[in-house]
Amino acid sequence: MLTTQYAPGAPDWLDLGSRDIDVSVAFYSGLFGWDFQSAGPEAGGYGMFQLDGKTVAAVGPLTQEGTRPAWTIYFHTPDADTTVKLVERAGGTVRMEPFDVFTAGRMAGFTDPAGAEFAVWQPGDNKGLEKVGEPGSLCWTELHTTDVTRARGFYKSVFDWDAEDASFPGGTYIVLSTSGGGQEGSFGGMVQLNDEHIAAGATVHWHPYFAVTDVDAVVEKTRQLGGSVIFPADDLEGVGRLAQLADSQGAVFAVLHPAVP
Template identity: 45%
Template sequence: MPEFTEYAPGTPCWVDVTSPELDRTISFYVELFGWEFEQDSRPEAGGYAMFSKDGKLVAGATPPQQEGMPSSWATYLATDDVDATVGRIREAGGSLLLEPLDVFADGRMAVAQDPTGAAFSIWQAGEHHGAQLANEPGSLAWNECQTNDAETAAAFYCAVFGYEVEAVPMGQGEPYRVLKLGEKSVAGIFELNDELRGAPASWATVFAVADADEAVARAQELGGTVLVPPLDIPDVGRFAALQDPVGAVFQVLADPAS
């Protein structure tokens, strides 16, 4: 399995979960995905933990920066220049939730919100480039913006990161929008359907698994909740949506060939 050492600007490069019960969250994902973890011992790091799979970094976990913040997964989009990207975010109608800051020698980041309300982070690599393993069981498989206004979201992200959009029909509803850098599909935009319309916009984190049904059963054993039972998506794979015991929502996807 190849190791990822760099990410093109606009590519999801990292995910981390914020949790007010960090030990409980870490235990859940270690048991579910077979991850190892190591917490940063520097006092300024605030207990940030790095998850790894087979010795390669896959995700992070952090306590909340403010009291009362719910547990959630965050998507980081790669950039060569955080400050320039922040300028484009503002020009395109987005806003900042966290101004640019340096994270030790690891990199430089900011947290933003698109015009539809979905929060995302941007990451300029220093010593930390992002996930070293992806698209393998127990690692990041996909990220998508789930929103009530896919057209506005797509226009925003294209303006900021230079994506091209491929529209994939989805029955009677809005098409699924695939964000592409050249020929490479890097992320998606999903318009919330009637059942979910009105829910807050967010970026979803999807992890690859060998068997979606087994992953769902194991998550339930560990105290997780099933939000969407396993279902087959043509040409994509077998998918399910889950919530961990502390409240963070994530998704799992088994490749149709597995």
């Protein structure tokens, strides 16, 4: 269960790397009703997506040659520099060395041993996302990987996450929680990619889930706005109705209408 009372290891920020900020703003404004607020000329085009006046995500221009539009999930850390050492010791790589974002906080970017990119946010004046778990905001995170066993060990070493196996049709889903957080601390999961997935074009990556009130309507709106459907809307017992989508520039995300307990 995501909350804005961020515990170490919990998702606390989310941003989209975009080829065209205006195109991304038009897509997500049309899909979720988000507003865009620029972080100012000194931020190089970076800005916040807001809903009801609260930040739910951010967007910025792609800065590295050859990179594709994608969502990046940030996990809370009390010390980004210490996290660098933990990532390297566990077999990951550092994409961006820690640096201060004015007085907002300190961040760093990484790649896990299988190639999934993620980042960390050490809060300063900006404590993190201001709205989560509600319609139009982040409600879950998910890692698709070619080596669940190694990923489990890697993230345990870096964030001390708890991981619990949960059976589902076709395999096992690993539910992730902050250390000692129990069910209330759950925030995401891991999925094993098999050869069939890879042959179909699946990649190793983290992606966000956004809560919605009507998954089918969002799927149709995605198509209308120039996005695409990766996995169509489906019901998962005990979880809810969900679909995996891509925006008009190809960034992957998912939507979920949670099941009523």
